[in-house]
Amino acid sequence: MRIDELKQKIEGELRDLKAEIEARDPNVVNIRASRDDVIEIARRLSSIGFDHVKAVTAVDRGDIFEVDYIISSYLGDLSYYLVNLKISLPRDDPRAPSLVEIWPSVLYQEHEEHEMMGIYFEGHPRMGRKLLLPENYEGIPPLRKEFKIKTEGIDYGG
Amino acid sequence: MEAEERELELLIGPQHPASGHMRLIAKIDGDVVTELRPDIGYVHRSVEKIAETKKFLQIIPLVERPSLPDTTANNLAYVMALEKLLGIEPPPRARYLRTLLAEITRIHSHLYGLGIHGVMIGSSTAYMWCFGDREPFLQLAQELTGARLTYSYIIPGGVRRDMPKGFADKVEKVLRYMEGRMKDYFDIYFNNPVTRARLEGVGVLKREDAIRLGAVGPNLRASNVPYDVRKAEPYAAYPDVEFDVITEKAGDSFARVMVRVREIGESIKIIRQVLKRIPDGPILHENYEKLIPPKLKEQYKSTGIVKFPSLFANLKAPEGEAIARVEGGRGEVVFHIISDGKTSPYRLRMVTPSFRNVVLFEHLTKGARVADIPAIYGSLDYFPPEADR
Numbered sequence: 041m042r043i044d045e046l047k048q049k050i051e052g053e054l055r056d057l058k059a060e061i062e063a064r065d066p067n068v069v070n071i072r073a074s075r076d077d078v079i080e081i082a083r084r085l086s087s088i089g090f091d092h093v094k095a096v097t098a099v100d101r102g103d104i105f106e107v108d109y110i111i112s113s114y115l116g117d118l119s120y121y122l123v124n125l126k127i128s129l130p131r132d133d134p135r136a137p138s139l140v141e142i143w144p145s146v147l148y149q150e151h152e153e154h155e156m157m158g159i160y161f162e163g164h165p166r167m168g169r170k171l172l173l174p175e176n177y178e179g180i181p182p183l184r185k186e187f188k189i190k191t192e193g194i195d196y197g198g
Numbered sequence: 199m200e201a202e203e204r205e206l207e208l209l210i211g212p213q214h215p216a217s218g219h220m221r222l223i224a225k226i227d228g229d230v231v232t233e234l235r236p237d238i239g240y241v242h243r244s245v246e247k248i249a250e251t252k253k254f255l256q257i258i259p260l261v262e263r264p265s266l267p268d269t270t271a272n273n274l275a276y277v278m279a280l281e282k283l284l285g286i287e288p289p290p291r292a293r294y295l296r297t298l299l300a301e302i303t304r305i306h307s308h309l310y311g312l313g314i315h316g317v318m319i320g321s322s323t324a325y326m327w328c329f330g331d332r333e334p335f336l337q338l339a340q341e342l343t344g345a346r347l348t349y350s351y352i353i354p355g356g357v358r359r360d361m362p363k364g365f366a367d368k369v370e371k372v373l374r375y376m377e378g379r380m381k382d383y384f385d386i387y388f389n390n391p392v393t394r395a396r397l398e399g400v401g402v403l404k405r406e407d408a409i410r411l412g413a414v415g416p417n418l419r420a421s422n423v424p425y426d427v428r429k430a431e432p433y434a435a436y437p438d439v440e441f442d443v444i445t446e447k448a449g450d451s452f453a454r455v456m457v458r459v460r461e462i463g464e465s466i467k468i469i470r471q472v473l474k475r476i477p478d479g480p481i482l483h484e485n486y487e488k489l490i491p492p493k494l495k496e497q498y499k500s501t502g503i504v505k506f507p508s509l510f511a512n513l514k515a516p517e518g519e520a521i522a523r524v525e526g527g528r529g530e531v532v533f534h535i536i537s538d539g540k541t542s543p544y545r546l547r548m549v550t551p552s553f554r555n556v557v558l559f560e561h562l563t564k565g566a567r568v569a570d571i572p573a574i575y576g577s578l579d580y581f582p583p584e585a586d587r
Contacts, residue, residue: 067431068521091409091410092409092410093412094412094523094530094532094549094554095521095532095534095547095549097534097536097545097547099536099544100545108547110521110532110534114418114423114425115409115423115425119425119430119431120430120431122521124521143410143412144410144411144412144557145410145411145412145554145557147557148553148556148557149549149553156246170239171238171239172238172239172242173239173242174239182244182247183246183247187247189244189247189248189251
């Protein structure tokens with residue numbers, strides 16, 4: 041299977057949904073979708089053999105947040121390809137449906153992006169709980185751009 | 199008086215319950231685990247956030263540190279993602295050298311995992327032997343790279359050093375030694391009835407669960423899923439070498455150990471092929487080589503050691519995004535870099551094998567005996583700093 045064949049196959053599957061699909065050479069297919077369609081898209085990708093998620097990346101784009109799912113398969117030809125499912129969320133309402141029911145492999149990664157970027161994944165069983173941060177941490181989710189790292193600097197004794 | 203039936207909460211750790219800093223919160227009924235939740239994050243070091251403030255080259259040591267026994271995988275996956283952004287590919291000799299170091303690292307990483315697992319189930323012999331036999335591989339790596347663990351050997355466009363003189367012979371000696379040792383390992387440890395009793399049938403990961411939960415590396419392959427990035431999306435010199443993807447069918451703790459042991463044999467095969475076929479030529483892409491000032495170039499030609507051209511420090515990656523994956527000792531490493539054209543990434547996502555595998559703690563311990571927790575933990579080759587990043 042070639043990348044454009046995979047792209048066509050995915051286009052066929054998602055025909056009736058609003059999704060922008062493009063192939064990024066040599067083995068990545070980008071899908072841009074709205075949060076309303078993401079569950080259905082995930083369900084259909086899963087039904088054509090995309091069996092796990094390798095990475096969930098939340099990105100602070102300033103006016104919006106983006107959540108990227110990097111999806112692939114452990115079996116056969118599909119294992120060469122990666123699907124990068126991208127959804128944009130408004131900054132004042134960063135909610136997205138969790139994909140944990142379809143791909144349990146996102147359990148820890150959505151949780152991490154929740155605490156680090158402040159995205160709320162609806163339907164995820166561990167929202168509001170801490171994963172990597174200290175339990176008493178309060179404040180801006182640290183991966184947001186407005187969170188600045190305090191640097192120690194160098195004291196030259198002058 | 200009537201005995202009250204109740205579930206107990208057992209807190210294991212966070213002070214080194216086994217090989218590292220995490221806490222396991224177990225609910226137990228008698229000595230049967232009804233629920234176990236790994237509490238992670240004790241060694242979180244904010245790699246992703248810090249990376250946004252560091253230059254591309256400074257990020258190499260940053261991403262290496264969390265996976266100390268298996269640094270090459272992170273180094274390589276990060277540099278491969280960066281090279282995709284830069285649109286640059288390493289010359290053939292550098293590709294071979296990358297595979298050489300990656301396989302030396304895989305062997306000593308597996309020995310590390312097997313040794314720690316040994317001591318977790320009470321075999322101090324396995325621990326001593328594995329750690330002892332890891333040493334010759336660390337010395338090989340040190341001779342190649344100049345460091346025991348934190349190699350930072352792989353740089354955009356190539357590698358930092360060429361092979362030293364007589365290196366191939368030394369490698370061959372170590373490989374022969376290791377092959378000879380394998381028999382002793384089976385006699386004393388792997389075929390030991392106590393080892394078998396502790397591991398066989400314990401912590402069984404079914405094939406469909408391994409896939410569903412997104413397990414990686416030997417843990418995935420021990421459940422009979424033949425997925426290996428070196429075959430799925432070959433990189434470095436892997437398209438040119440022959441090796442088998444090792445799988446086991448049982449999916450239990452013993453199967454996971456066996457995959458690692460047998461993979462050492464495959465790595466030995468790969469290293470021999472690399473040393474036999476390694477082509478002559480430069481170890482750094484010509485675009486970067488020509489940036490080296492004449493005096494340093496002379497030194498580079500005579501010693502095979504690259505001093506970074508100073509322009510490298512301000513390397514800018516063009517706007518865009520790239521994803522790269524590598525099969526490390528513990529499993530698949532994924533880097534996703536988003537660049538806005540500056541000298542630091544806009545966003546760097548680093549997903550390590552231990553972070554992918556942490557979910558297995560909850561899944562495999564349900565219904566297990568408390569005494570089996572270390573047997574299962576060790577069989578996962580889980581490394582807390584690697585998971586926490």
